Amino acid sequence: MVIYKRNPNLIKKVLGNKIQFLLGDMACVYGGIISGVSFFGGYPITPASEVAEGMARLLPRVGGTYIQMEDEIGSIAAVIGAAWGGSKSMTATSGPGFSLMMENYGYAVMTETPCVIVNVQRTGPSTGQPTLGAQGDMMQARWGTHGDLEAIALAPSTVQECLDFTIEAFNLSEKYRNPACVMTDGEIGHLRERIVIPDENELELIDRVEAKIDKNKYVPFTNSQTRKNCKIPDFATFGTGYRTYVTGLTHNEKGFPATDKQKDHERLVKRITSKISDDAEKLVSVEELNLDDSDVVFVTYGASARPAESAMDIARKKGLKVGLLRLKIVWPFPEKIITKLAKDVNKIIVPEMNLGQIYHPIKEAACGNCEVISAPKIGGEMHLPIELLKYLGGEI
């Protein structure tokens, strides 16, 4: 059977018109297909099923493989396996499915496997409100699996960003050899908006650096052997003759189990965390609105940024100096940006569709330099701008 090869013309043909009125979930499908995804393993779950449905429709048409797995554990497992087989691979899920994926998410971190998880978030605990949006898994993406890790997570606020951030998630995942999460939610996932499909020449697609050196000299789990000062090892795709042993156990640089070796564990885990944390400042991606003169700033992400922006506009019209800082990449957390902001403003308000998750790292980074207030909204509804205005104080 022929191995998938990204074919821009075929992709263009399959995706259709450059400008479309598209569902958020479907935009994630487009983003994946544009990135060159060739394997999708999924399992139905509201409100993420449309991603699987879209993949089932489009992926075979570009030569990729869609398999509906038996559960979310199997989905992420197959996705990781496909990455080792040479695919760009992804899955999509929501809260309960994301919970099920946690063990293998950690496996992907430990084995430095690039892959993308689209999480169309809902709420919990447990089954919660399946059909409604929320931001229930922001912390789970960071801390949900056991052990020490760095997460990569992007939070789209628009349908266009669902497409763009899925491409970006693939790029970051391939670059850092770490799973990347697109933390969208039921609101954005089920929203229809105008999107523009980027042309091939506008795209910047990053592929993992393949191992090319002498097979006898290749060391699979160490700093790159072909790039200077790079903690990301070159990737030896299965079947290319490098005969790599990949394990979720603590392993030495050769990949052999070293479960009782303190030094091996420390070296491994420090490398796989610092390969990302070293670049934390390069990975800052925020949208800043009216920060120059603001006294109060909404710091938020994803769907909650939309009512926050409306609230800001209303407040500005009334003469209040309110700004907005929107985190496009939530993990790694833009700590320095928040610390600086906290020194410049009097108050940070954190609207979230949960009882306060990203509020905590914001408060930590603010370091007491300004007041940080959580503005939670749960129950499957977005904030109304008027609800957010209340946090600005008595004037409105």
Added chain:
Amino acid sequence: MVEIKTAEELNKKYLREGMWPTIFCNGCGHGVVLEYTFWALEELGWDMDKTVFSSGIGCSSRLPGYINADGLHTTHGRAIAFATGIKAANPDLNLIIFTGDGDCAGIGGNHFIHAARRNIDMTVIMINNFIYGMTGGQLAPTAPLNSIATTAPYGNIEPPFDICNLAKSLGANYVARWTVNHPYQPIKSVKDALSKKGFSLVEFLAPCPTAFGRRNKLGDIKKHWQWYEDNTILIEDYERIMNYGSEKEKEEVKNKFPIGVFQDWEKPGFFEQYEKLVNRLIEKDVKKPIKTKAVVRK
């Protein structure tokens, strides 16, 4: 190619350097299964650069570490699901999964069922020692009735899982069960399983003297291995007796483990079907003219 005649030559070719000693106890059956697999691979003459091993967690799942080939040592029970992805990414690779009774029939049961149902092209070698060996001897889903485990200290009251009949009912292309005691039939079986397209399973009944034999008073290693000899029967004989035998004969064999080939047929594997689907769709798309009607609103 140099002809390999001895186990030593075989090991030199197939074992990964630097991984010794193994984790296995004296009298364990896992090494034997590995050896049989090597002989089968050698007879097939497969390119080890294109052969990938996947495994979960447990003693048997450590086997890929000792093989000089690509290996994915995954999470508990999930090896088959991981392998499904590897195969999807590159259908030219040969996939062999080493798994145990706990890993495959317990925590990984659902992945096993669905891979067999989909007829995913892979060979699962399940080493059944009736016990969770690595964690110290807890009750396995394949444990015989009344057997003792640390978590079944008064004897097992659960009926055991018959993984071969399960795979057979799901339509797997090749299903066989052997003990580790005899080399020839299993080597042929592994070879047949590997040569198959679609899903194939070879189950090995293998002794675990440390965690199973000791607790169940099966005697020393030699006696323990003999137990498998005394408690297995060829499936052809088993079926003949159960169908046509006297009550006395039936009583004698009813608790024995049937061994042999349970199923051997050719149904199209998943990726064969998938390739047809992709070709059909791509052909259609290539013929279809590109839509040019794009309404651009500014």
